[in-house]
Amino acid sequence: MDALRVGIAGLGTVGAEVVRVIERQERTLAARCGRPVRVVAVTARSKAKKRGLDLRGIKWAKNPLAIATDPEVDCFVELIGGVDEPAGPAIEAALAAGKSVVTANKALIAKHGLKLAALAEKHGVALNYEAAVGAAIPVIKTLREGLAGTDIDRIYGILNGTCNYILTRMEQEGLSFDECLKDAQRLGYAEANPAFDVDGHDTAQKLSILASLAFGTKVAQSAVYVEGITSITPEDLRAAADLGYRLKLLGVAVRTPQGIEQRVHPTMVPRSSSIAQVMGVTNAVTIDGDGIPPITLVGAGAGAAATASAVVADIADVARGIRAEPFGRPVAKLAAISKAPMQRHEGGYYLRLMARDHAGTAATIATRLAEQDISIESIVQRQPDRAADGNGKPVKSAPVPVILITYATSEDAVRRALQAVQRDKVISGRPQVIRIEKN
Known part of the structure; x- marks a missing residue:
């Protein structure tokens, strides 16, 4: 069988690691997919940058759009980031050209996922984005495929490693929020401007995607109630411990008589619960479904190796010819959703x-x-x-x-x-x- 020809836009830490994994796992991927998987084209902002990659024999494209429309590319992998140019137009062009797309871009999926999913449906190709939520945790596949026959009642989890790291340090060492944040920035767990993480917006983007998959609703980040962790004090964490709880920033989507409620906020969970044991930069997602005990998936929610692992798994599905509806059902059958009042x-x-x-x-x-x-x-x-x-x-x-x-x-x-x-x-x-x- 002919090889799956992969084009990768973006050679940052994740993109470079994807190239390495495909090269390192060449025989394993061919055996599991029934065909070879080969990187045939790449592009990035700088061709001269040293990445530790042997790119001989791989075409260097002038821009992402060139890869997206290249007839010698079967699968377009977008690892640039951002919700507009060049990522968005390049993905649209690839789908329109009949190419399957793999991306780790949660912001793009949260904002434009419905339009992209409709385009993928129209052209009969895959739109895979496992790495966009939870990196190495296979939660997208679990909701979209593994639990396709289960009614989901609630999905909740720790979806941001930065916040979980800060709360863990505050609890274990009695440090203030500001002290832990500075340390997280020094270690590279938090950005220079950490607001997107600590104010809960990163978690909200991921939750809006999970809610769509779990409940068959349209992705709508605006429907999520969002509260961050900046007001949390060591006193709150000590009190939680005294009362038998642990503090986590959770994203929660739950079915209620009034509709689907989506919320992100600091939450006290029983110290005996599975989610309470998740410390540091680790992520976790718990799924409550009809007729099944709660399922908790735990793993690395970020990092080059973890994210690349999910990206390559999505590429492998394309090579196998597996194509699921991007949000678990046709876009036309996704229900509209509005923000549920927190009252x-x-x-x-x-x-x-x-x-x-x-x-x-x-x-x-x-x-x-x-x-x-x-x-x-x-x-x-x-x-x-x-x-x-x-x-x-x-x-x-x-x-x-x-x-x-x-x-x-x-x-x-x-x-x-x-x-x-x-x-x-x-x-x-x-x-x-x-x-x-x-x-």
Whole structure:
């Protein structure tokens, strides 16, 4: 059988590693795919850059579009990144030319995935993007193919290694968010401008893709409620540990009576749960489906080797002639989705309030919560150390943290109660609110 001829646009750390893997695994790929897989064309911004690759015998194209339209290329691999030129137009051109496409570009799939999927359907070719979410974790394939006969109720996970690394260090070493972020930047886990990661937007992009696959909805990042980890303090992590929880930034998509709810936010999970054991830069995704116990996939969510592994697996599927609908079903059958108001979310909550040292403060807080039918599972109030003035009389101390864990309630009930507490002027500053996933 003729070889699958691969053209690669982008020779950064991932692209270069893909070339190495295909060369190193030449015999294994040929045996598994039933045909050889060969890189026949590449392009990058600089031809002169030293990459440690032997590119003799491989055509150097002048730009991505040249590879996308090259009749001697069967599969176009886009590893440039970005949502516009040159990545987007090159992928469109490749699909229109009847070439299957493999990409690791989550931003592009989140923004233009529906248009690209429709184009792939029209021309009967594959659009594979396993590396776009979770890198080496085969979650796309699991949802699109392995669980094709299962109704998914909920999918949630740790989808950003930077945030998980920061929260792990904060918990284990008692460091502040800022200290851990600087260290993550020094080690290359966080960008110089880390906002996209720590504010939750990277996780939201990935979640919007997973939700589409899990629930048959159109990809819509705008439908995701997003909250990052910048407000998390060592106090929150210590409190979580005392109460039997661990703090993670989770992306959660769940089927509700009102529709599909998608949210990204810091979450307390039981320390005994599988997701709580995932530390450092590792990613994890848990899938709850009808008739099956929860499935948790854990692995490297980033890095050249992990990402290249997923890219090559997608190329191998093209070589085998495997073509699944990009989002698990035809684009025309994907349901529209809108942003679910967070007030509909129901679950337990962790509340940290800086209570003023006044008589009756705790009672006032309890009353306001009770007015919204919020029941308290546990409460911790740290007693202040009272200093004395020159006459020996106690001096009121600074506000002290009151930590409460509620039973399941709704988001709007929590917000109404806290607004009332703030109007009563019995707390200082902004309350910390963290949702709890029981399992």
